[in-house]
Amino acid sequence: MEITRDIKYIGVNDKEIDLFEEQYPLKYGMAYNSYVIIDDKIAVLDTVESKFSDEWLENLKNAIGNREPDYLIIHHMEPDHSANIMDFAKKYEHAIIVSTEKSFSMMEQFFGDGFAKRRMIVAENDTLPLGKHVLSFKIAPMVHWPEVMVTYDKYDKVLFSADAFGKFGTNDIEDDWEHEAARYYFGIIGKYGEQVNKLLDKIKSLDINIICSSHGMVLKGDLDNYIEHYRKWASYEADIDGVAIIYTSVYGNTKKAVKNLAERLHLNDCTIITHDLSRCDPHAALTDAFRYKKTVLATTTYNGEIFPKMREFINMLCERNFKNRTLGLVENGTWSPNAIKTMKKMLERSSGISYLENCVSIKSALNDESEKQLKALSDELCKK
Ligand SMILES: Cc1cc2nc3c(=O)[nH]c(=O)nc-3n(C[C@H](O)[C@H](O)[C@H](O)COP(=O)(O)O)c2cc1C
Ligand SMILES: [Fe+2]
Ligand SMILES: [Fe+2]
CATH class of the missing domain: 3.60.15.10 (Ribonuclease Z/Hydroxyacylglutathione hydrolase-like)
Structure with missing residues (x-):
């Protein structure tokens, strides 16, 4: 050639x-x-x-x-x-x-x-x-x-x-x-x-x-x-104006919440992409976390911390200098939800990370209270 x-x-x-x-x-x-x-x-x-x-x-x-x-x-x-x-x-x-x-x-x-x-x-x-x-x-x-x-x-x-x-x-x-x-x-x-x-x-x-x-x-x-x-x-600048939702779910309830959030965002004409870390190429999810303006991480509490695939994912982000981003966090837990705290602690290694005011804490399955949080998170994500 x-x-x-x-x-x-x-x-x-x-x-x-x-x-x-x-x-x-x-x-x-x-x-x-x-x-x-x-x-x-x-x-x-x-x-x-x-x-x-x-x-x-x-x-x-x-x-x-x-x-x-x-x-x-x-x-x-x-x-x-x-x-x-x-x-x-x-x-x-x-x-x-x-x-x-x-x-x-x-x-x-x-x-x-x-x-x-x-x-x-x-x-x-x-x-x-x-x-x-x-x-x-x-x-x-x-x-x-x-x-x-x-x-x-x-x-x-x-x-x-x-x-x-x-x-x-x-x-x-x-x-x-x-x-x-x-x-x-x-x-x-x-x-x-x-x-x-x-x-x-x-x-x-x-x-x-x-x-x-x-x-x-x-x-x-x-x-x-x-x-x-x-x-x-x-320069670690996002080049896609939208929301990447990256999640794990063991029994399906966190996944339901993610679907609910995605539908709300979709109705508001938000560009969205979702990745299930148990099924997807984690590097595609990683790429979208870097490229989308906002990212939501949703995971279950797991032995007092977070689901291993999410832990591995956050480690991958930090290892690659993930920075200057706004994140929304969703957690699930049946007896003592601790995923948000764990994710924030892990992300202390990254600089310039800020969090949306509204996060979502689910106890086993969505209820009125957590659905209200989800709506508030969705509204905040849709703001320019
Ligand atoms: C191996 C394992 C460990 C877990 N550890 C905890 C825990 O430490 N604290 C807690 O509140 N829930 C714990 N859970 C429960 C899940 O976080 C909880 O059932 C959650 O609702 C699952 O969400 P999902 O339907 O999206 O999978 C654990 C579940 C599994 C499978
Ligand atoms: Fe090469
Ligand atoms: Fe090379």
Whole structure:
């Protein structure tokens, strides 16, 4: 696949994989992107996941014909992009590996070889001329590992952005970028918003026509839309004006209350989404907690605390720097409801969390009293 006249796509689609990084469910597999720039010199950008070594080397061969690559640029040492460095280095003995100093020490850890004799260490704003194409490098620590860098090609105005702007899903299906890019972002990079913003600041001054991420489709056209989403996500700003209701229920009464709340909100033209943590992909729920302006957490009291799936969920939120949000809380308990207190205590780890005035405390099943609380919560959620 041609991205520009000189830049070709040589990545692979993994259609078999069910869980990315062993935890993110994949409906449409995963793409590991790799590119080659063919100029006076040839530069290969990243490798792919280990089981696709042969397919990737074949793609490369098809793109460059009888020529040999001069450089292999490594943006990120996570194995989904770096697994085939050794295979490449053995096949193309004269090629130089280009990466950050941190990457080379990771290479040594992974492969027992830091490529001392055939490496080019690059740092912020260093350049690599290939002919017409002159590449420059920007470091992007913690987007998503500490050694990450991105590459800008001034000639074709392409940013090779490593994991940034990446998404789940193979590249042979048509889907919208936003949903799966958000799930990828909040699951994998979400904790590092500050560092993502630093990268966005760095690329602001670049004239970019195309973003080539290491996962998902090549982004062209209205790049401001993608960048604006990233800016909001990195700044922990909600980008959906609505309410996410995330709940657990053992015997069904908390679920009934959630349905009741959802109906009330729906009648008030509120955009809502609900997630049952016992059944849903918790990372989809996590993503919506970050994206929706308001979130309601509803759970049962469980051994004096809260249902394990909710505990795990709140831990996931806090681990990813969940902040600056307004939450509504609903609890249920049969002898001594304690879920609201437990949730608030857990969320003390997060900064900028405020709570709606109205919360709901259910004793076993909704009654007049708790239904009144639910109505008050609904009214408060509907206020702008
Ligand atoms: C394993 C287990 C532990 C529980 N621990 C408590 C508890 O410590 N305090 C309490 O008030 N209720 C406790 N409950 C009861 C539930 O919180 C209560 O029945 C609630 O109404 C269930 O709501 P649901 O219908 O949405 O599942 C426990 C229930 C289970 C299954
Ligand atoms: Fe990564
Ligand atoms: Fe990746």
